[in-house]
Amino acid sequence: MASDDPHEDSAHEMPKYDYSATRRDFMLKLGIGINAIAGALVGIPIIGFFVSSIVKANQPTWVSLGSIDQFPENATRMAVFLNPYRTQADGATANVPCWVKRENGENFTVFAINCAHLGCPVRWFEQSKLFLCPCHGGAYYEDGSRAAGPPPRGLFVYENKVEKGELNIKAGLLPTLANPA
Amino acid sequence: MMSTLRTVALWLERRLHLTKLWNQTAGHPVPASTGSWFYTFGSMTLTCFCIQILTGIFLAMSYVPSAAESYHSLELLNYSIPLGWVLRGIHYWGSTCMVIVMMLHMTQVFLWGAYKYPRELTWISGCILLFVTLGLAFSGQVMRFDTDAYWGVGIGASVAGRIPIIGEALVHILLGGPIIGSDALSRFFSLHVFILPGALLAFVSLHLRLVLGKGINEQPKPGVLVKRETYDKHYSEIIKREGVPFVPAAINKDIVANGILILVIVGLALFVGPNGPGTPADPTIQIADAKPDTPFLWLFACAALLPNGSEPWLFFVFPLVASLLLFLLPFITNEGEKHWRRRPVAVAIVILSYLGIGLLTYEAITGPWSPQMDAWSGLPIKAEYVKGRTPLELQGAVVFQDMQCRNCHAIAGEGGHRGPDLTQVATRMTNPQLVRQVIQGGGNMPAFGKNLSPEQTRALVAYLCSLHPPNVPPAREAVGVLKPIGETQPTPSPTPGNVAVRGEK
Numbered sequence: 147m148a149s150d151d152p153h154e155d156s157a158h159e160m161p162k163y164d165y166s167a168t169r170r171d172f173m174l175k176l177g178i179g180i181n182a183i184a185g186a187l188v189g190i191p192i193i194g195f196f197v198s199s200i201v202k203a204n205q206p207t208w209v210s211l212g213s214i215d216q217f218p219e220n221a222t223r224m225a226v227f228l229n230p231y232r233t234q235a236d237g238a239t240a241n242v243p244c245w246v247k248r249e250n251g252e253n254f255t256v257f258a259i260n261c262a263h264l265g266c267p268v269r270w271f272e273q274s275k276l277f278l279c280p281c282h283g284g285a286y287y288e289d290g291s292r293a294a295g296p297p298p299r300g301l302f303v304y305e306n307k308v309e310k311g312e313l314n315i316k317a318g319l320l321p322t323l324a325n326p327a
Numbered sequence: 328m329m330s331t332l333r334t335v336a337l338w339l340e341r342r343l344h345l346t347k348l349w350n351q352t353a354g355h356p357v358p359a360s361t362g363s364w365f366y367t368f369g370s371m372t373l374t375c376f377c378i379q380i381l382t383g384i385f386l387a388m389s390y391v392p393s394a395a396e397s398y399h400s401l402e403l404l405n406y407s408i409p410l411g412w413v414l415r416g417i418h419y420w421g422s423t424c425m426v427i428v429m430m431l432h433m434t435q436v437f438l439w440g441a442y443k444y445p446r447e448l449t450w451i452s453g454c455i456l457l458f459v460t461l462g463l464a465f466s467g468q469v470m471r472f473d474t475d476a477y478w479g480v481g482i483g484a485s486v487a488g489r490i491p492i493i494g495e496a497l498v499h500i501l502l503g504g505p506i507i508g509s510d511a512l513s514r515f516f517s518l519h520v521f522i523l524p525g526a527l528l529a530f531v532s533l534h535l536r537l538v539l540g541k542g543i544n545e546q547p548k549p550g551v552l553v554k555r556e557t558y559d560k561h562y563s564e565i566i567k568r569e570g571v572p573f574v575p576a577a578i579n580k581d582i583v584a585n586g587i588l589i590l591v592i593v594g595l596a597l598f599v600g601p602n603g604p605g606t607p608a609d610p611t612i613q614i615a616d617a618k619p620d621t622p623f624l625w626l627f628a629c630a631a632l633l634p635n636g637s638e639p640w641l642f643f644v645f646p647l648v649a650s651l652l653l654f655l656l657p658f659i660t661n662e663g664e665k666h667w668r669r670r671p672v673a674v675a676i677v678i679l680s681y682l683g684i685g686l687l688t689y690e691a692i693t694g695p696w697s698p699q700m701d702a703w704s705g706l707p708i709k710a711e712y713v714k715g716r717t718p719l720e721l722q723g724a725v726v727f728q729d730m731q732c733r734n735c736h737a738i739a740g741e742g743g744h745r746g747p748d749l750t751q752v753a754t755r756m757t758n759p760q761l762v763r764q765v766i767q768g769g770g771n772m773p774a775f776g777k778n779l780s781p782e783q784t785r786a787l788v789a790y791l792c793s794l795h796p797p798n799v800p801p802a803r804e805a806v807g808v809l810k811p812i813g814e815t816q817p818t819p820s821p822t823p824g825n826v827a828v829r830g831e832k
């Protein structure tokens with residue numbers, strides 16, 4: 147394609163370049179070196195920031211679900227606790243529900259709400275004594291063991307203890323197969 | 328006046344070399360045969376992307392990426408900010424259309440053999456664009472941050488959590504913390520408005536550069552084979568013979584198609600409206616359905632339909648192998664026939680893929696595997712299925728409703744479809760079989776032995792045995808007839824009392 151700009155082609159002409167010039171070579175290497183260090187100094191904080199969520203991966207801690215009197219014996223009830231690592235911006239997502247089953251006395255089992263299949267919220271049905279998952283039809287028995295459907299195991303269970311008449315569970319992580327509560 | 332304009336134009340031309348730029352881009356020569364309706368899907372995808380950027384920028388002016396605020400800001404967009412709902416609608420339907428036309432573009436490129444030599448890299452960059460676009464669609468759904476989005480992120484985290492070794496770290500990187508909260512939303516926001524659009528821009532540039540550099544694929548003719556040694560010459564001959572500048576000679580159908588596309592998107596936005604937000608993302612609200620948006624429904628269906636234990640295959644092996652095949656396709660069949668009529672395997676792959684994805688999507692929409700959570704309390708049994716029953720059978724109907732059987736089993740088509748429809752169950756199963764099924768479960772049904780008293784079981788099974796059409800008798804045990812001769816001892820009748828004992832051991 148012909149161009150009517152006389153400068154265009156000449157712009158690409160240059161005298162033969164001697165790639166072996168040592169002084170320039172040194173400067174080039176120096177430049178690369180300096181920028182490598184500078185790059186690392188910028189990059190490390192960025193990567194560090196990004197993966198800090200693993201490092202800061204808070205260990206589960208004890209959270210109170212309130213007085214044990216609210217849980218009748220031999221029954222399963224929903225309890226809601228506040229995520230111990232919540233921030234202001236979390237809003238309603240700081241509420242974490244779980245299913246509390248009081249066997250008798252101070253004997254409790256606390257199940258995560260998250261289905262062991264893909265994490266959907268399971269719902270308790272008092273009459274048939276089943277937990278049913280809305281997503282792919284997983285079902286669990288009263289004791290959390292798998293009854294039917296795609297879940298590979300029973301419900302995730304939080305560690306619990308009773309202290310001063312309050313039920314406490316060890317929580318703060320999203321229960322998944324990698325991290326079964 | 329004219330001469331001043333001319334001077335300005337010339338001055339600009341001298342500085343910017345516009346003619347050269349034009350000739351290399353919009354005016355570059357393409358085979359005349361490519362001015363075809365089938366070649367319009369690529370530009371349509373690009374148009375969708377432009378619409379997404381444009382509406383996205385303005386939506387970001389009102390959207391607040393915080394778990395506490397996002398819902399409210401979307402409500403404001405929907406109801407308070409003038410035309411906010413239109414913008415949301417265009418953005419939503421633009422995204423849906425983008426995925427659809429991109430699939431069509433890919434299908435056309437595949438069927439026309441356009442990925443073969445020398446356009447391998449064009450195909451590969453296109454595959455990257457596909458994945459980035461799907462990433463945008465998924466992260467965009469998270470922006471809605473309603474219950475579905477919240478549990479959708481949960482599903483994503485659970486899938487990641489299944490990956491061996493790095494699973495846990497991956498979950499934390501994905502969520503930006505140990506639990507789904509505002510950090511997770513912010514991560515997805517950053518992905519949705521910075522990282523992925525940036526990547527898309529970069530790869531669109533590469534894609535277009537390759538389209539310009541390697542030329543648009545000519546309309547293939549059956550019997551004309553691609554050979555690495557001769558193709559370049561062949562193509563430049565085509566250009567010499569029937570080459571026309573893309574603009575204005577080959578772009579006319581693109582313009583029409585794109586105009587219609589934009590009208591469709593805006594029409595959908597105006598008449599169907601934006602999507603959601605649904606129920607606020609409060610995990611204590613128990614009405615989540617957690618279905619993903621349309622492009623991912625088929626995967627959702629896979630998760631429900633595949634046999635237990637196959638998840639590692641579905642979530643890792645299958646995507647890995649599938650994307651590897653996708654990326655390597657231009658090297659697997661680099662030369663040879665381009666026309667689809669001579670490539671039956673390619674045609675079969677397309678038909679099977681569309682059928683498979685279509686069927687799975689349909690399944691996911693109807694969701695027959697999900698229990699209908701409110702059927703037991705919300706759907707009364709129709710009068711004809713209780714009429715003329717004995718008191719025991721009626722009691723059984725009450726047990727049937729009360730024990731949530733209805734959530735999984737329909738009667739007369741109403742109720743859950745997780746388990747079989749029981750309208751005529753008595754014609755298929757005998758009384759003892761029903762007792763066994765109820766008490767022991769099996770075949771994906773939980774066992775109810777512990778939760779039903781013997782009396783309840785007796786009533787329930789009595790009711791189930793009454794479920795048969797008036798002219799068809801209920802199924803009967805064959806045991807009595809098949810008993811070996813000489814044995815006189817009667818079979819113990821399956822009274823619920825002794826069955827319950829059996830169920831317990």
Ligand code: FES
Nearest residue numbers: 261263264279284
């Ligand atoms: S998430 Fe519960 S069955 Fe799939």
